[in-house]
Amino acid sequence: MTQTQAPVRGGQFLTSAARPDEVFIREDLTDEQRLFGQTAAEFMQKEVLPVVQRLYEHDWTLTRRLLKRAADLDLLRLEVPPAYGGLGLDLISASYVGEQIAINPSFGGSLGAHTSIGTLPLVYFGNDEQKARYLPRLSTGELVAAYALTETQSGSDALAARTAATLTPDGRHYLLNGQKMWITNGGFADLFTIFAKVDGEKFTAFLVERGMGVVSGRDETKLGLDGSSTTALTLDNVKVPVENVLGTIGQGHRVAFNILNLGRVKLGARNMSGVRMALNHSVKYARERRQFGKAIAEFGLIKQKLAGMAIRGFVGDAMSYRTLGDVDRALDSGDRADGPLVLKTIEGFSVECSINKVWTSEALAWAVDEGVQVFGGNGYSREFPLERMYRDARITRIYEGTNEINRMLVPTRLLKQQPHLFTAERARAALAAQSPVPSPQSPLSAKAGSPQSLLSAEREYVARLKRLAIALLGHASATYGDGLKEEQEVLARIADIVIETYATESALARAEKMAARGDGRASLATDIAQAYTNEAADRVAVATRQVVAALNTRGADPSFGAGVWRLTAHAGVDGIAALRRIANAVIEAGKYPL
Numbered sequence: 067m068t069q070t071q072a073p074v075r076g077g078q079f080l081t082s083a084a085r086p087d088e089v090f091i092r093e094d095l096t097d098e099q100r101l102f103g104q105t106a107a108e109f110m111q112k113e114v115l116p117v118v119q120r121l122y123e124h125d126w127t128l129t130r131r132l133l134k135r136a137a138d139l140d141l142l143r144l145e146v147p148p149a150y151g152g153l154g155l156d157l158i159s160a161s162y163v164g165e166q167i168a169i170n171p172s173f174g175g176s177l178g179a180h181t182s183i184g185t186l187p188l189v190y191f192g193n194d195e196q197k198a199r200y201l202p203r204l205s206t207g208e209l210v211a212a213y214a215l216t217e218t219q220s221g222s223d224a225l226a227a228r229t230a231a232t233l234t235p236d237g238r239h240y241l242l243n244g245q246k247m248w249i250t251n252g253g254f255a256d257l258f259t260i261f262a263k264v265d266g267e268k269f270t271a272f273l274v275e276r277g278m279g280v281v282s283g284r285d286e287t288k289l290g291l292d293g294s295s296t297t298a299l300t301l302d303n304v305k306v307p308v309e310n311v312l313g314t315i316g317q318g319h320r321v322a323f324n325i326l327n328l329g330r331v332k333l334g335a336r337n338m339s340g341v342r343m344a345l346n347h348s349v350k351y352a353r354e355r356r357q358f359g360k361a362i363a364e365f366g367l368i369k370q371k372l373a374g375m376a377i378r379g380f381v382g383d384a385m386s387y388r389t390l391g392d393v394d395r396a397l398d399s400g401d402r403a404d405g406p407l408v409l410k411t412i413e414g415f416s417v418e419c420s421i422n423k424v425w426t427s428e429a430l431a432w433a434v435d436e437g438v439q440v441f442g443g444n445g446y447s448r449e450f451p452l453e454r455m456y457r458d459a460r461i462t463r464i465y466e467g468t469n470e471i472n473r474m475l476v477p478t479r480l481l482k483q484q485p486h487l488f489t490a491e492r493a494r495a496a497l498a499a500q501s502p503v504p505s506p507q508s509p510l511s512a513k514a515g516s517p518q519s520l521l522s523a524e525r526e527y528v529a530r531l532k533r534l535a536i537a538l539l540g541h542a543s544a545t546y547g548d549g550l551k552e553e554q555e556v557l558a559r560i561a562d563i564v565i566e567t568y569a570t571e572s573a574l575a576r577a578e579k580m581a582a583r584g585d586g587r588a589s590l591a592t593d594i595a596q597a598y599t600n601e602a603a604d605r606v607a608v609a610t611r612q613v614v615a616a617l618n619t620r621g622a623d624p625s626f627g628a629g630v631w632r633l634t635a636h637a638g639v640d641g642i643a644a645l646r647r648i649a650n651a652v653i654e655a656g657k658y659p660l
């Protein structure tokens with residue numbers, strides 16, 4: 067990226083085309099960013115992976131010791147401001163480190179809960195005194211942090227929390243009473259961000275030290291993440307000084323939801339780490355395992371799985387680093403030490419954060435599931451790696467806001483952010499034949515035969531997809547009015563179309579950028595971008611058909627459906643041949659080839 071680029075604003079991707087030279091891609095990581103990643107990768111390989119069995123047996127003293135070691139390597143202070151003992155690094159650096167730590171999702175969960183949802187509420191909402199009191203000790207691993215929002219009766223509906231905070235008669239403390247559920251690091255954390263309602267209604271965040279009276283339940287027996295502590299917390303007259311109110315009384319929702327936005331986009335990069343691992347294990351096994359006299363990697367249906375994993379790894383990285391790059395650039399145009407400004411900027415990207423969360427967690431689910439299949443019976447065995455990966459991956463569709471909730475957030479936030487864009491008039495204009503197709507206006511040349519020109523049909527298709535998304539959401543909004551929020555099935559399908567739009571465009575921009583700089587893997591990237599566009603087009607066509615049918619049943623203008631089909635058409639490439647080429651590149655490399 068160049069310094070002169072104007073920052074992209076969140077939620078704008080439906081109305082402007084992503085120029086490849088403006089999009090941050092994983093290949094753009096600087097030497098400094100790679101160095102932090104390398105430190106984290108070596109730490110995981112040398113110090114964590116050799117002892118993970120003890121983590122699976124709940125040796126939380128070891129978890130704490132490993133967190134302290136991570137702190138010695140600066141890995142707990144990346145996002146803490148320099149004034150409080152941190153490095154104040156960008157989101158890309160933090161996410162790239164997160165990617166390396168995620169090679170063990172259990173320890174990754176412990177470290178991530180500490181550095182992200184545990185520490186960042188304080189970074190962004192704490193006052194100077196609170197930051198000075200806690201951040202230096204969180205950076206050195208002396209204190210371990212946790213974030214306690216969920217309760218037995220309130221999960222997705224977080225604001226329905228029942229935990230109560232009552233001011234003592236002398237006005238110096240709040241007494242917290244209630245129970246929290248599913249708290250990562252719950253068994254051993256020292257400092258908790260706990261959400262409770264003051265006077266039964268004002269939802270508020272508190273900084274609570276374990277010594278103030280927090281009692282942990284037993285470790286939950288879980289499907290996966292065996293090596294991370296997840297417990298309930300019991301709060302029985304926990305006495306919290308008034309100085310430990312975090313942010314403003316009654317504004318706890320801002321703390322809760324903004325921190326989740328940040329978590330969602332960083333989770334994207336971590337999920338892709340899982341996809342790459344699933345592929346690496348799968349291709350190694352497929353090259354060695356022989357059936358019918360040959361390696362199973364030679365069978366077309368196994369190749370299809372390997373190619374699918376490589377495609378997901380490439381597209382997911384393209385999406386998450388694009389968003390991270392856009393957010394970092396927007397943050398660089400302001401003051402990173404200005405907590406409220408940082409949060410407002412990130413909140414502007416909430417649609418992209420939800421898109422990344424949904425797409426990457428479902429890509430990971432697909433990859434580990436197909437990975438189990440590549441291993442056959444051995445995939446089902448604890449003696450082989452895919453079994454644990456399959457179990458560990460499942461949580462990523464549930465936490466940081468379930469995928470149902472995030473799917474609903476995509477169209478509802480778009481409607482809120484840009485109400486003028488999703489009207490009946492704009493829907494009609496988006497369908498009109500003469501309506502201009504946005505093009506990337508790229509300064510990159512598109513010579514005949516170059517990857518940019520090879521991808522021109524895909525670019526043109528993505529431009530139509532944007533019009534389709536605007537048309538469908540605008541038309542649905544006009545048809546259902548205020549009742550649209552009750553039409554979750556329609557909203558989810560529109561969300562899927564928006565998500566495919568972002569995913570496809572990100573993949574195209576990454577492939578074009580690689581081609582423009584003469585990257586030796588550009589033709590593979592082009593194959594991947596084309597193969598993904600093919601698949602996305604099939605899914606978009608199904609979702610569109612269902613939305614149009616639902617709108618027609620509600621008496622929408624029948625000419626609408628006819629106009630829509632023009633937007634979904636995509637001839638595409640020979641997808642079967644493309645998948646074979648991609649799989650062959652994976653098999654030849656013996657690992658994820660990008």
Ligand SMILES: Cc1cc2nc3c(=O)[nH]c(=O)nc-3n(C[C@H](O)[C@H](O)[C@H](O)COP(=O)(O)OP(=O)(O)OC[C@H]3O[C@@H](n4cnc5c(N)ncnc54)[C@H](O)[C@@H]3O)c2cc1C
Nearest residue numbers: 213214215216220221222248249250464465466468470471
């Ligand atoms: C391993 C693990 C670690 C966790 N770590 C933490 C942590 O550190 N801190 C913390 O506070 N929480 C944590 N959680 C809790 C997690 O964030 C919640 O489980 C999650 O938010 C879902 O809430 P719930 O379990 O109550 O499910 P519910 O909200 O009851 O949802 C059940 C189902 O209903 C769906 N649903 C709910 N509302 C709607 C709606 N409006 N529209 C459509 N569908 C809907 C959901 O998508 C889901 O499919 C963790 C959970 C696990 C399993």
